[in-house]
């Protein structure tokens with residue numbers, strides 16, 4: 129920190145007994161110190177903004193990559209769908225072909241049975257022929273003729289029967305052969321269908337594993353984006369606080385100039401600071417002490433700074449708690465300053481951040497869990513001036529003021545927090 133000393137608003141006239149060794153420095157130097165400080169904050173903000181821009185560019189780039197992966201996944205989905213449709217088609221054809229084979233098998237079986245039957249019948253006849261020593265059966269048939277024309281008819285019939293037997297056997301054999309050829313061809317079709325189906329299934333496996341890879345990549349990109357986004361939010365929060373601090377210093381410069389002009393005009397007329405408001409008719413405000421800081425609320429200090437018994441390991445209390453069960457308990461500014469943030473936070477509840485410039489050192493005070501805030505961003509406040517009403521908003525279990533003192537700016541990891549005991553009268 130710079131060793132420069134500057135006064136902030138009319139507070140400069142109030143004693144700075146707390147900060148021993150404060151030397152008198154020209155008013156012009158105060159303003160130039162303030163301007164230096166403002167430039168420093170402004171440069172920090174520029175860096176933060178460029179980091180935020182980098183984060184935005186990274187997020188855009190990650191979005192682009194995600195869109196690419198998604199379109200590749202869509203292409204793979206289409207390919208998988210297409211392959212599945214082909215597999216279904218082949219499966220249907222295979223079962224149809226299997227049906228055809230079964231049918232041919234049945235037909236072949238019928239023919240073979242018929243041939244076997246016919247064969248045994250012919251064998252039977254041949255055996256009879258042997259046993260009777262010739263065509264005795266046919267001769268019996270012929271001898272049974274009643275007339276010559278009957279005989280001719282019977283002879284023709286016998287010949288026809290014998291010929292027909294042979295013809296039938298030949299035909300059946302040919303049919304069987306034809307069916308067997310057909311079956312061989314259909315079986316070949318079946319083999320080729322099964323090969324095609326297995327190729328399609330292989331392809332589908334490859335496509336699915338490609339898709340799984342892309343999905344993994346997408347989750348990685350989404351996670352990365354989340355990280356970048358969280359980092360960006362932290363940068364933005366820091367930048368907002370710095371913007372408030374820069375504005376506070378701007379205001380301090382303006383007020384200092386006004387004060388100097390007034391001082392010059394009134395020459396030796398020393399204007400005392402007006403008595404700060406004690407919160408009107410609302411409850412009891414704490415007595416304003418004479419030093420740089422005053423107590424921010426009346427009540428008992430229910431919890432100190434640092435680790436506390438019953439806290440989880442690693443948990444740290446960055447401020448002190450002042451509890452008071454009365455209603456409408458006023459919260460007052462601990463010192464002269466400028467409100468850098470007045471807003472509702474999920475953790476702090478209704479909270480106010482005030483920047484103080486004391487002896488060239490920036491301090492930041494935080495007032496949390498308030499029921500109501502009565503000053504807004506940029507407001508210039510005086511030590512002891514009411515800024516809100518004690519409450520239990522945000523992450524709080526009972527009515528109290530959570531009060532933080534930071535030497536320097538408030539930063540998200542709160543590493544500037546110091547124990548206010550001994551500095552602020554508590």
Ligand SMILES: [Zn+2]
Pocket residue numbers: 431445447448449529530531
């Ligand atoms: Zn607390």
